[in-house]
Amino acid sequence: MIKLSHAKYLILACFIFLSKYSNAQLGFCQGNSGAPIFEETFGTGLSNGPPLPVGTTTYGYWGQSNPQDGQYTLASSTFLFGWNLPSDHTPGDTNGKALIVNASTTPGEFYKTNITGLCENTTYEFSSWLINILPLSGCGGNGIPVNVKFEIWDITDSNLLASGDTGNIFSSVTPAWEQYGLVFQTLSGQTSVILKMKNNGVGGCGNDLAIDDIVFKSCGDLIITEDSSGNNSETICTSETPYSEIITAIPDNTVFNSHFYQWQSTTDGVNWFDISGETNEDLSITGLTVTTSFRAKVAEFASNLTNLDCITYSDIYDIQVLQSPSVPVSGGDVDFGCGLNNATLEVSVPTGISVDWYDAPNNGMLLQSSSNVLTVTSQGTYFAEAVNLSNGCVSVTRIAVNANLIPPEDASFTFDANCNGATANITGDIGGSFIFNPDLGDGAIINNTTGEITNGVPGSTYFVEYTTGGACPESSIQNVTVLDIDDSSFTVTVTCDGALVDQPLATPGGLFTFNPAPTDGATID
Template identity: 30%
Template sequence: MLVRQCKSNFLGWIVPLLLLSITVHTAALAQCSPGAIICETFGTGTRGQLPQGQTNFSYRAIPCPNDGEYNVMDTVASSCHGDAWHRVTEDHTAGDVRGNMFVVNASYQPSEFFSQKAEGLCPGVTYEFSMWVMNINKVLQPGPCDEFSLRNPIIAMRIEQTDGTLIREVVQPAVPRTTTPVWVQLTMQFAIQTNVNDVVVKLINKGLGGCGNDLAIDDIGFRPVHPTLTIQFPNSTATETTVCADTRLTLSVGAATGYPNPVYSWQQSQDNVNWTAVPGSGQATYTINPVRAGRTYYRLRNAQPINANAVGRSQCSAESNVLIVNGRPDAPFSIGDDLALCEGTSQVLRAPEPLPAGTTIQWSDQSTNRQLTVDAPGNYWLETNLNGCTYRDTINVAIQNCHLEDIYVPDAFSPNSDTVNDKLVVMHPGTFTAYSFRVYDRWGSVLFVSKQADTHWDGTFQGQPCLQGVYAWTVDYSVLNGQNQERHFARSGRVLLVR
């Protein structure tokens, strides 16, 4: 697997390439490019040979390796091979005390001098591989030893699948000789084929050895090269803003959109070092709700859909700039849960204590008292203001009949078809869960039975009008109380039928 390293083993660091460029620099730069996921510097001090299988050359712990040999060392002596090599007093990394480099004396014939497997790479992602190379041969006149043709390092990078199938091979231009030691940076960009995650890289020296073709390698870097991604505040190019805590603030993708048709992952941090994913933030915008007091950092990652499960990994996703949100403190509080009041009663709402010094309050009726009495249904709120930052808490008040077991049956009714009191109605403000109403004559005979609360007695029996007089009634019913519990009741009484 690819892991970040520094001063460590020369591990896998290359995948299929598309572009290649060679640049000569006369001054040492930083070890590896920013964002490198591998930075191989070959360590400091006594190193020893490379791991088994990484090179076909022979390891010789001597100042001047011979043809087909290599050493890992911190200086190169000018006395090597008849004063043919430069004196190199330090590796590529400036100020790297006793920093090592990989010194190779090419064999007589073109040959492979490095091989390594790279695993677990991200499909579709462009990577950049770079290394610093020095031709350690001085500028000399051609002679019979090199057949009157100066032999310089010509490095080929060969990429294969793990089964040996060739993916691509690129032969770099020869690394030139110079009058003084000069490090040359070789860089290339490449994209991983979507059906390949593991590859093998091989470095091959295409030049002839014998006289010349000797080189040193240092500061090998490997990094993903993602498209640029930016985020911004609404209608602003600033990278930092201050807003009141417990408010809403929306962040969005800026001018640089990163990958096309991507998956998104917003992240937040308290120290700009340790980042955590923001839950439910898979869109091109993210609303902070609410803004927290203090300083919080935000950034965005996006990746191609094929890397959706790895959007949080730097190797597989583009990373945006960082925005800083400073939440100015407010005075948060609660005036409690929603209320249900009985008819004819009231409730006193009180401002919480204590509130931060300097906090002012205002109720929904615009009063600034410490309490508010409510006796009607509606929404009521209390708002605090601290140094211009407001915080509001709202509750809903409902009015209910707290005596749902009560019913009302009139003392008299007049079924004379004048549309006024023509029926005996059992009145109730709620809903019955069970209901049975009966009417009796003075001898106890049942004249009327109803199982439905909306079916009323019209003063008849078997279709004939009943005589004027007093009749008895009973009602058995069940209702739900305020705790949603069913309660059963039985009532009885008398009613005067008037003709």
């Protein structure tokens, strides 16, 4: 029997033939194990007991924590007789109990149980945790060591299938739990066995022990699980989902001669579910969006895959999906400042999130890292990506922020002069304002919105400034001269059949009409 300390496993690949009908493997399962087929933890509670079922042990039950030679009890601790057992071994239990035995001076069975429903030609591991509860100072420093024999018998209790001894487990200053195990393989037609733990020590002062966590489970190859990059796990971010990968179960072929698979998955680490149709050594994972673990049930024979007592499990392959941060919130598109050659873009993110800036919505060139603000010198669209400082995940998308180059504003306009002033025609950007520049102070009026001049002095020239109303206003000045008032004076020289008009001072180009019109048929040019 090879022992396994609580801190470190010791693996020994050694086979020994116990009879021509069976063979035993001393030590622990070198590969992967299935879930426990049988497990004895002896319960919990502060009181002693209850007694084990009849036939479980040849020792007598004692309902207190000080069993005499040849007696046992179930308790969570004991310090009687100078013993030192502060607690049981079972991880995570409260007031967990152990089987405490004051070994007899003659050989006896500490523990015995039947295991049924096993598979033929299948390898199993029988193990238990033991502790010598006599301190080093006990029995004057000459305490008899504990020595336990592990045996596996056929169901008739007539054929020994496998056995092994722990060897002497000596007292120590601070007693510590140690695990011991035995590996064996069932024979053809064998589906049930008897497990026994016997006193292999001698009588006298000492040989006092506690037993806990007796386990019987299947044993198979060491089956590692790797992805296409040779990794046994993966951590991704939600920004990388849906995720795809191919993982492979790789047995070391030390136990099984053939391998049949059924892949399983879990999202809570507790409840495992078969993946329909996935019965090969490779598993193709597609569309994964949440943290999920994968493993393969493995059996040496296809028919054993449905029997949990006959299978082992591969190593677990974990894909952890970390939460990506939300996309940054844009402070809005930004125009280049008037007269400046840059624009400052800004986004906001929660505490614990930083911002990286890129020149493209995907991939692209990193322009600046770890800053909510980006100053640019050319127009275009820039992209902000949130980065979680605790896990390195980035936002699923990037927010686009535009830096707009403002085109120069156009302050051009023209005038159409008239006798009262002028009307303006804006040929550039509308929405600006008009003023006289300078203002002659002669009573002329200008409409600041339309630029129309009224009450102007005929013949006077006015200078008008138009300023655009945009973010970066521009101005221009035009002048206009108010038209002079026409001279319509004329004289008439009478003739025998009408008259001649004489207008030496009048403005030429006008029209003559009768006013009022005659009724005698006279005409006028």
